[in-house]
Amino acid sequence: MTQKTFLDFGIEVRHASGEEDTTCPKCSEARRNKRARCLSVNIDKGVWTCHHCGWSGGLGSGEQQRPVIVKTWRRPAYIANNTELSDEALKWFAGRGITQEVLRRNRVGSGTAYIPQVEERRGAVMFPYYRGEEVINVKYRTKDKLFRMEAGAERVLYGLNDIGEKLIWVEGEMDKLSVEVAGFASCVSVPDGAPTPNTKNYSSKFDFLDAPELERAKVHIIAVDNDEPGVRLEDELLRRLGRDSCMVVRWPEGCKDANDVLAIYGAITLRECIDAATWVPVEGEHTVREFRESMDRLYRFGMPKGLRTGWYSVDECYTVMPGEWTLVTGIPGHGKSEWLDALMVQLAHQHGWRFAVFSPENQPTEYHLSKLAEKYMDKPFADGPTERMTPKDKDDAIDFLDQHFVFILPELPTVDALIERLRSIVKRHGVQGVLLDPWNEIDHTRPGGMSETEYISQSLSKFRAFARSHGVHLWIVAHPTKLEKKTDGGYPVPTPYDVAGSAHWRNKADNCVTVWRDQTTQTDFVEIHVQKIRKKSVGRVGLVKLQYLRLTGNYVESTGPYARTRG
Structure with a gap:
């Protein structure tokens, strides 16, 4: 039997691979905004789902109808x-x-x-x-x-x-x-x-x-x-x-x-x-x-302050200011992405923030969502020796994540393409936070004759202008260059100057944070090194220790009066 194509189901796609949004052949023509791209298509997996009417399916399995509650509006009787x-x-x-x-x-x-x-x-x-x-x-x-x-x-x-x-x-x-x-x-x-x-x-x-x-x-x-x-x-x-x-x-x-x-x-x-x-x-x-x-x-209402992170000890050194960007670095495996996921969940939970997430290393997206769900429910997603979240917990977590997260994965993620997509997402979804994790997954093809240092300077300036213009906070995860091990077998704490490519990483960032843990021991304690703060109303340079909970990927206060406090 000949394998069916997307066109057999009336779906028009522009690319040969990846994920893209397009119009839905089932509902778009009947909607007020006929150009709304409500159908998400995973071309590699051959599957699709419409976020408006619930129509879904796959090239192998055929059409399905997912039960979706479509919002209907009452028309007032006004003559x-x-x-x-x-x-x-x-x-x-x-x-x-x-x-x-x-x-x-x-x-x-x-x-x-x-x-x-x-x-x-x-x-x-x-x-x-x-x-x-x-x-x-x-x-x-x-x-x-x-x-x-x-x-x-x-x-x-x-x-x-x-x-x-x-x-x-x-x-x-x-x-x-x-x-x-x-x-x-x-x-x-x-x-x-x-x-x-x-x-x-x-x-x-x-x-x-x-x-x-x-x-x-x-x-x-x-x-x-x-x-x-x-x-x-x-x-x-x-x-x-x-x-x-x-x-x-x-x-x-x-x-x-x-x-x-x-x-x-x-x-x-x-x-x-x-x-x-x-x-x-x-x-x-x-x-x-x-x-x-x-x-x-400013005189009437005071200097703006950053938003609290959900960890009292972290707030003493680092808060989240709209319009700024934070460099987050650290040795692979030390917990940068996990900490940022936990931070986003807490900002969404406490302050109602919405996020746009570019995270190619956390694919498929369902895997990333399961980790975010664990942090929100504070329960494991998968079955195991510890009681997992119930089906209702899972549904509640999905509803929460649907309200607060948008994921982006353009086919060719250049700096300019990402900024163009993010401008649209800010307008349509009102996101206040953007995560780019990591920097090396962005396409960094440079014009001929431009050095890496010049390219990084220009690119970071573009992202900084975007963050300031749209009042979002931007986190960029960038890996350090290869560090030499210490005599005890562990690695030193990286600094922004250790990030591959250019000293502009420290110079242009509003805030610099390094996530580090001692791999020579079996400790679950993670150190958050705040190494640069541009504005004193946002925080100060300092060191905070958090405890990592392996079952859920959450971070909690490690010692003192705030131990195990969660937003």
């Missing part, structure tokens, strides 16, 4: 013609500077709605969220500023139909209407306002960025609220949309948002504020004036 604004509502809008013309164009209505905060129906203004002519959601606002959206309806941007090449971002429906009064129709509001800065799974609040309508926008003008949640929202939008395509608006003293400016100063002043939007500073030369606003924020 624009039956929701004329009351006189009271019209008067209130007029007091905030919103014209009847703008209200009619956006089909804003009024009526009564159940408000869960007070457990009763109340009079409310109704803001319909449209995609085309279909109402996707409705937000209800009472006169005492109680809000709710339709239960079970999709959270989308307010103003999807108005998106143009130059797009203004605001934080509420009233701000969107205010910007339109000032003459700018291309404006959207985030559906739930700004998440609080300490929201644990902050990155999960930005699913609205998947809207295909956003592809029309080339320049993004960020005009959100002038308060702490607004600052956090602005930072996240800049990180995801890319600072080089973003401008920012600053409001006059005493005004928190666009509607404040409209109500206090009028439409002309609001328009002037938006026209005065400035490009976000990126790498290069800048005047001090450009940093006046950011300096004011």
Whole structure:
């Protein structure tokens, strides 16, 4: 019998080997975004699975249907013609500077709605969220500023139909209407306002960025609220949309948002504020004036600190700062990758971080996932003398990992190809951490005439610019050159200067960490040597000892009051 090909199942692949994402012949045509690459194909193994509809199979086994819960959305019953604004509502809008013309164009209505905060129906203004002519959601606002959206309806941007090449971002429906009064129709509001800065799974609040309508926008003008949640929202939008395509608006003293400016100063002043939007500073030369606003924020909210790692003793020397990159080195077999896996799990568990992982040595991906699952559940994945995780534990771990990890393995992983893929992943998945493990698995073909030192310097500069521009923390694992054994048969602790290729490894890194253990003994204690910290708010140079748990690959505090403490 002739071996079937992917085309026999309607699957189009571009490569002869490796893994790639493509469209699904079963569901992509029926979806709003027909270009969504929801089908993962392992060309070498001849298997595929769709993460949207659950269709899966193999060239040898044929098609299968994996039971997948596909999210369905309820459509609210909102009839624009039956929701004329009351006189009271019209008067209130007029007091905030919103014209009847703008209200009619956006089909804003009024009526009564159940408000869960007070457990009763109340009079409310109704803001319909449209995609085309279909109402996707409705937000209800009472006169005492109680809000709710339709239960079970999709959270989308307010103003999807108005998106143009130059797009203004605001934080509420009233701000969107205010910007339109000032003459700018291309404006959207985030559906739930700004998440609080300490929201644990902050990155999960930005699913609205998947809207295909956003592809029309080339320049993004960020005009959100002038308060702490607004600052956090602005930072996240800049990180995801890319600072080089973003401008920012600053409001006059005493005004928190666009509607404040409209109500206090009028439409002309609001328009002037938006026209005065400035490009976000990126790498290069800048005047001090450009940093006046950011300096004011530092003064008001303090110097940013790194995130705690989940090990109290490690936190005294090393924390994780967005926008920086850390070199991690160590002798093969000393636990670099295991420690970084444990660190990622703890950052995901404690802070809700999402990660993009390039780890060719941890293949197949199922093997890597099983190790991460062990660290999350603190139980062995495989059967053995110690009780393993239950099927429910396994499912819970998979659900957790699915929320927090994305794996990348491009066919030709050059520095430029990885950065291009990572930019897309930051926008779509909101990842805050990136792991490249190890450096030598990246394709390092150099242009003719370029030395290794020059190439490493240029490549690390590109990764550093990416990390700063997108506010992610990047870990790069790089092996040291071959070290001479000591007289006792063990190896010395490597330093960043021992990493193969160039002293630029230490010079360009924000932080340098070496993972080392004494192989002359049977000890399970591992030393974390923090050998460089660029910013004192992140940590300090020092040595921390952790105990390695072989059953699960976890690391715990070895001594003192924090012994066996886990996040």
